[in-house]
Amino acid sequence: MYVCDTKSPPAFLDRVRGVIFDCDGVLVDSRDANRMYYNLIREGVGMLSLTPEEEDYVHMHSVKECLNHIIPADRMEEALEVQRNLDYPEEIFPFIYLEDGLLELLETFARRKVRMAVHTNRTNTVEILLRHFEIDRYFAPVISAGRLKRPKPDPEGVFTILDAWKLPAESVAYIGDSALDERSAKAAAVPFWSYKNPALAAVMYIPDFDTLRGCLAGEPEDKDA
Incomplete structure (x- = not known):
């Protein structure tokens, strides 16, 4: 190389x-922004913050893959509702x-x-x-x-x-x-x-x-x- x-x-x-x-x-x-975004979703469904391994995962994969990885299936609809209510440009862009x-x-x-x-x-x-x-x-x-x-x-x-x-x-x-x-x-x-x-x-x-x-x-x- x-x-x-x-x-x-x-x-x-x-x-x-x-x-x-x-x-x-x-x-x-955007690492801090990605961490914040997915932690806001987890927080919205009463879950703890991402682990370091989960932070690495969400920095690379698609939103669908990330949510499937960090949200249990029985909490997914609730998480998607939290996601829909987030103003991504307003809440996340300042940290990118x-x-x-x-x-x-x-x-x-x-x-x-x-x-x-x-x-x-x-x-x-x-x-x-x-x-x-x-x-x-x-x-x-x-x-x-x-x-x-x-x-x-x-x-x-x-x-x-x-x-x-x-x-x-x-x-x-x-x-x-x-x-x-x-x-x-x-x-x-x-x-x-x-x-x-x-x-x-x-x-x-x-x-x-x-x-x-x-x-x-x-x-x-x-x-x-």
Whole structure:
């Protein structure tokens, strides 16, 4: 695995024509927000807060999968009612933050005419989130779990993006921070770049976006999308 380093940028960066981003943990730091969201639901049905293991789970999986994991079946209707009454943008968005260096990286990719997409296990909040941070203009398509029959780690979402772009898998990179991202990329034969998680099997490890942008700085910026 190559560790992203501005002193020795890898040659494969010059071949990248599209980049797929995971959302939570990559575009945004949302761990506290996710914990708060699911704890509010648990609190609403009289349950204790999430365990550390449950916190890890809800940070990666779709809402449906998360609720099935943390709420007993006999309490599900009650939990869904609590969920419906939550104002997600009003109560949760203030605790979500853009990852450092993201805006500058998006601008760099845009100047290089590299296509960008989002593939997330969020169900119906990703578009609102992207608009909230005014970064929605960078991404097309935006693939959420709600648009898929099979969410990550199934490769359906990645294949949907490749088909929309009409690009071969080897010319695209997938930036993610979880094993679900790694497995989804691998199943679609798309090179995987691990963000802030050196434990994953990846072509490249990215410690931060400023370093990745520095690696791109020496490459030519006039590319055909």
